[in-house]
Structure formats: structure tokens, C-alpha cells
Amino acid sequence: MQIVRRPLAPGETNHELLWLGVSSGGLALAASWFALKLPWPICLFHALTGHSCLTCGATRSAVAFFHAHFFAAFQWNPLAFVFYCALSIFNLYALAVIITRTPRVRITQLTASERKFIRSSIIALFAFNWVYLLMTNPSL
Numbered sequence: 590m591q592i593v594r595r596p597l598a599p600g601e602t603n604h605e606l607l608w609l610g611v612s613s614g615g616l617a618l619a620a621s622w623f624a625l626k627l628p629w630p631i632c633l634f635h636a637l638t639g640h641s642c643l644t645c646g647a648t649r650s651a652v653a654f655f656h657a658h659f660f661a662a663f664q665w666n667p668l669a670f671v672f673y674c675a676l677s678i679f680n681l682y683a684l685a686v687i688i689t690r691t692p693r694v695r696i697t698q699l700t701a702s703e704r705k706f707i708r709s710s711i712i713a714l715f716a717f718n719w720v721y722l723l724m725t726n727p728s729l
């Protein structure tokens with residue numbers, strides 16, 4: 590694995606602009622949803638089984654996160670909290686490189702074993718998070 594800084598190549602997808610736009614659009618959509626006082630989304634898995642799904646508590650975690658209640662955000666859904674932290678850091682980075690037109694950070698030359706380790710780690714994180722949600726059932 591190699592982490593490099595390089596200018597955006599001609600024709601290369603501008604991931605910083607794309608994902609900053611997607612997350613900003615999602616935030617605007619969510620803010621509009623709550624401003625219009627539309628009903629909170631319900632979890633069909635929870636409604637059918639009475640148990641938390643992988644993403645139960647993610648909405649409440651986001652609301653707590655944006656109100657700077659970070660411990661509550663973590664308690665609602667730890668993996669969602671980590672995702673919101675990582676997304677915030679990425680968005681700051683993306684905004685900075687877009688405005689300053691500086692080189693982009695890219696991860697290159699991942700070996701097969703590194704890809705397998707990353708995939709396994711992500712699956713383990715989802716599994717641990719789901720066990721936490723099932724044990725604590727914060728959505729009740």
C-alpha cells in the first residue's frame with residue numbers, strides 16, 4: 590500500500606468534489622426533512638423482529654452529532670458515529686483541496702492481502718456494532 594499526493598489527472602474522477610457534493614446534498618435533504626417536521630423514518634427490520642438492525646440509531650446518532658452531543662451520538666450507534674467523524678474530516682479535506690487546488694491524497698498499490706485485511710476489518714466492525722446494538726437495543 591502506498592499513500593501518495595498528486596494532482597488530479599485529466600479525466601480522473603474528482604472524488605473530493607463528488608463525495609463532498611453527495612454528503613452536502615444529503616445533509617441539506619435531512620435538514621429540510623426535519624425542518625418540514627416530516628415523520629422520522631422507521632426501521633422495518635425492528636418493526637418486524639423487535640431487534641435492532643445494523644443501522645438502527647444512525648438517524649438519532651446523526652442528530653446528536655450535529656448538536657455536538659458526541660457521547661450520545663456514540664451510544665446511539667458507534668459505527669455511525671465513527672462514520673460521521675470520518676465524513677467530517679473528509680469533507681474538510683475535500684473543501685480545502687478543492688479551494689486551494691492542491692494535490693490529492695490517493696491510496697495506491699493495495700496488495701491482495703491488504704484488500705482482504707481491509708474487507709475483513711470492515712465486516713468485523715459491522716458485526717461488533719450489530720452485537721452492541723442487539724445487546725443495548727438503544728432504539729427502544
Ligand SMILES: [Zn+2]
Pocket residue numbers: 632633634635641642643644645646
Ligand atoms: Zn434498524
